[in-house]
Amino acid sequence: MLKSMNCGALRKDHVGRTVTLxxxxxxxxxxxxxxxxxxxxxxxxxxxxxxxxxxxxxxTLAETVRPEFVVQIKGVVAARPEGLxxxxxxxxxxxxxxxELVILNASKTPPFPINxxxxxxxxxxxxxxxxxxxxxRMQRNMILRHQVISFMRExxxxxxxxxxxxxxxLKSTPEGARxxxxxxxxxxxxxxxxxxxPQQMKQLLMxxxxxxxxxxxxxxxxxxxxxxxxxxxTQLDLEMSFVDSEDVRALIEALLIELVGRISDMRIxxxxxxxxxxxxxxxxxxxxxxxLRYGMELVDLTEAVRHSKFGVFANTAAAGGQIKAIxxxxxxxxxxxxxxxxxxxxxxxxxxxxxxLKAEHDGLRSSISKFLSEEEKDAIIELTEANEGDLxxxxxxxxxxxxxxxxxxxxxxxxxxxxxxxNTLAFCWVVDFPLLEWDDEEQRWVAVHHPFTSAKAxxxxxxxxxxxxxxxxxxxxxxxxxxxxxxxxxxxxAKHQSLLFSALGISEEEAREQFxxxxxxxxxxxxxxxxxxxxxxxxxxxxxxxxxIREVIAFPKTASATDLMLNSPSxxxxxxxxxxxxxxxx
RNA sequence: GGGGGCGUAGUGUAGCGGUUAACACGCCGGCCUGUCAAGCCGGAGAUCGCGGGUUCGAUUCCCGUCGCUCCCGCCA
Numbered sequence: 084m085l086k087s088m089n090c091g092a093l094r095k096d097h098v099g100r101t102v103t104l105x106x107x108x109x110x111x112x113x114x115x116x117x118x119x120x121x122x123x124x125x126x127x128x129x130x131x132x133x134x135x136x137x138x139x140x141x142x143t144l145a146e147t148v149r150p151e152f153v154v155q156i157k158g159v160v161a162a163r164p165e166g167l168x169x170x171x172x173x174x175x176x177x178x179x180x181x182x183e184l185v186i187l188n189a190s191k192t193p194p195f196p197i198n199x200x201x202x203x204x205x206x207x208x209x210x211x212x213x214x215x216x217x218x219x220r221m222q223r224n225m226i227l228r229h230q231v232i233s234f235m236r237e238x239x240x241x242x243x244x245x246x247x248x249x250x251x252x253l254k255s256t257p258e259g260a261r262x263x264x265x266x267x268x269x270x271x272x273x274x275x276x277x278x279x280x281p282q283q284m285k286q287l288l289m290x291x292x293x294x295x296x297x298x299x300x301x302x303x304x305x306x307x308x309x310x311x312x313x314x315x316x317t318q319l320d321l322e323m324s325f326v327d328s329e330d331v332r333a334l335i336e337a338l339l340i341e342l343v344g345r346i347s348d349m350r351i352x353x354x355x356x357x358x359x360x361x362x363x364x365x366x367x368x369x370x371x372x373x374x375l376r377y378g379m380e381l382v383d384l385t386e387a388v389r390h391s392k393f394g395v396f397a398n399t400a401a402a403g404g405q406i407k408a409i410x411x412x413x414x415x416x417x418x419x420x421x422x423x424x425x426x427x428x429x430x431x432x433x434x435x436x437x438x439x440l441k442a443e444h445d446g447l448r449s450s451i452s453k454f455l456s457e458e459e460k461d462a463i464i465e466l467t468e469a470n471e472g473d474l475x476x477x478x479x480x481x482x483x484x485x486x487x488x489x490x491x492x493x494x495x496x497x498x499x500x501x502x503x504x505x506n507t508l509a510f511c512w513v514v515d516f517p518l519l520e521w522d523d524e525e526q527r528w529v530a531v532h533h534p535f536t537s538a539k540a541x542x543x544x545x546x547x548x549x550x551x552x553x554x555x556x557x558x559x560x561x562x563x564x565x566x567x568x569x570x571x572x573x574x575x576x577a578k579h580q581s582l583l584f585s586a587l588g589i590s591e592e593e594a595r596e597q598f599x600x601x602x603x604x605x606x607x608x609x610x611x612x613x614x615x616x617x618x619x620x621x622x623x624x625x626x627x628x629x630x631x632i633r634e635v636i637a638f639p640k641t642a643s644a645t646d647l648m649l650n651s652p653s654x655x656x657x658x659x660x661x662x663x664x665x666x667x668x669x
Numbered sequence: 670g671g672g673g674g675c676g677u678a679g680u681g682u683a684g685c686g687g688u689u690a691a692c693a694c695g696c697c698g699g700c701c702u703g704u705c706a707a708g709c710c711g712g713a714g715a716u717c718g719c720g721g722g723u724u725c726g727a728u729u730c731c732c733g734u735c736g737c738u739c740c741c742g743c744c745a
Contacts, residue, residue: 114701115702167704171705260743307670531745643736
């Protein structure tokens with residue numbers, strides 16, 4: 084070893100000890116005859132002093148050293164004199180008096196500061212990701228990620244799970260997201276697909292009798308990116324035999340609670356986690372991934388304004404739509420311009436407009452005030468529980484548009500007004516999702532979750548009579564308005580699997596072609612089973628208090644799915660193309 | 670595929686239809702034996718993302734394009 088100690092581990096007890104340290108020069112303070120380095124390795128910082136009176140050669144060499152040089156220092160740990168202790172540093176009670184200095188490697192001046200947490204353009208950070216990763220923020224996030232993963236492994240091992248790897252080169256299937264595909268050299272014109280998740284493989288492991296499987300699984304989806312979506316991402320994927328949905332939820336709930344207790348100082352808002360039906364979540368929060376850290380729930384005004392003189396309300400109610408509102412605390416002072424911006428936002432989400440009512444000392448002030456009767460105004464105030472100074476925002480439209488637009492308003496305003504406590508984790512379960520939804524574009528039913536999800540036992544007959552009404556035996560785990568995981572009890576017999584494929588408009592021939600292995604496997608004693616996958620990147624981002632999962636991924640892609648460090652994707656040679664039996668169409 | 674924001678020394682920002690594009694940090698040199706965001710003195714460093722247009726004159730206004738980013742679509 085080129086070092087005998089870690090910089091950050093040095094304490095008062097080590098005073099008098101001769102140590103050899105190695106690391107990066109974090110900062111340098113040159114006083115002429117006296118030079119200070121803050122020496123950094125992964126463990127932290129320690130101050131090193133070069134005194135010309137102690138070692139002339141070391142001091143002379145130290146004059147040439149610059150930030151990010153990699154150096155080795157041999158010296159003696161010394162207690163700092165009274166008044167020179169640095170309380171901001173874990174090693175602040177001591178310093179290392181340098182006797183020897185070796186420059187292991189010089190460094191160019193870095194393109195951005197490594198030793199300060201200052202904002203830098205993402206473009207530059209990603210091009211020099213190896214330098215960005217040197218910064219404290221990223222080291223903290225990577226260490227947190229490691230702790231989360233190691234805890235998960237330890238917890239599941241303790242619960243008798245087996246970690247089993249599944250292939251990265253799989254087979255493209257028609258359902259779901261776009262696949263990343265890999266051309267086959269050996270089989271001209273044929274392709275592998277990278278897994279969108281190890282879904283089928285883990286079910287087959289259940290058929291194989293492994294009972295409890297997990298994997299820290301890399302998943303790939305060729306869809307457009309977001310702050311919480313990368314083309315490749317990581318899931319804690321697990322599957323269990325002989326369980327029902329409560330068993331899976333109880334396990335994950337216990338895992339999350341213990342995880343937070345061990346590695347985070349954040350507070351869990353409510354235990355056991357609240358369980359909401361999909362219907363309830365949509366009605367109360369306008370979202371299937373509600374942020375429960377604040378109120379501002381959606382209030383149904385439909386009955387109160389059904390016969391209103393305000394035509395939009397009356398007509399919407401008559402047409403079977405909804406009129407719902409949220410009450411924004413203290414927002415009656417919003418300007419016309421601010422409200423216009425909110426109106427633009429809800430219009431983007433399908434609403435035709437936004438009605439505002441300001442609760443003032445002498446009643447409701449609103450552009451539609453003159454159309455509302457006193458009874459209607461009283462009802463609105465009572466239902467929304469508005470106090471003086473609050474702003475009521477209402478949307479009249481179809482159930483779907485009302486949920487979408489008010490759901491957006493609710494989270495948008497909460498973030499504007501800082502209503503969400505950043506130190507709170509509000510976990511909840513969302514259950515009773517519809518099994519299928521109608522896809523207008525494809526003119527067929529598609530699986531809300533995935534085509535291996537079981538319907539609730541009593542809902543199987545609905546698949547033929549009224550497919551949209553059938554509920555899935557599925558569950559999502561949500562935290563602070565983010566979906567951090569989802570799973571279901573699976574179909575485990577060929578009869579029900581065929582029934583579902585046929586509801587999805589997948590012909591028997593297609594089903595055999597695409598999923599024959601699964602249908603066949605189900606004929607050989609497949610146990611009842613179910614599982615879940617947690618989005619590791621999202622979970623770690625929440626625990627790291629980061630807004631983007633890029634901040635918890637070592638080498639992430641940009642919003643246009645490129646890697647600015649590697650310059651990928653990139654063209655391949657004509658020879659490679661030929662070997663793969665590919666030609667590029669311009 | 671669509672919409673919004675951003676792009677000015679190494680980094681972060683300011684600026685303006687008109688002489689030499691400003692500030693902080695960083696960088697280079699000098700001084701300095703108790704600093705820890707060291708200090709003091711001096712200095713270098715920018716085809717204002719790229720292309721086109723309007724104009725006597727464009728970093729500034731317009732159009733296009735590229736990159737980063739956020740959102741909609743998409744994401745079983």
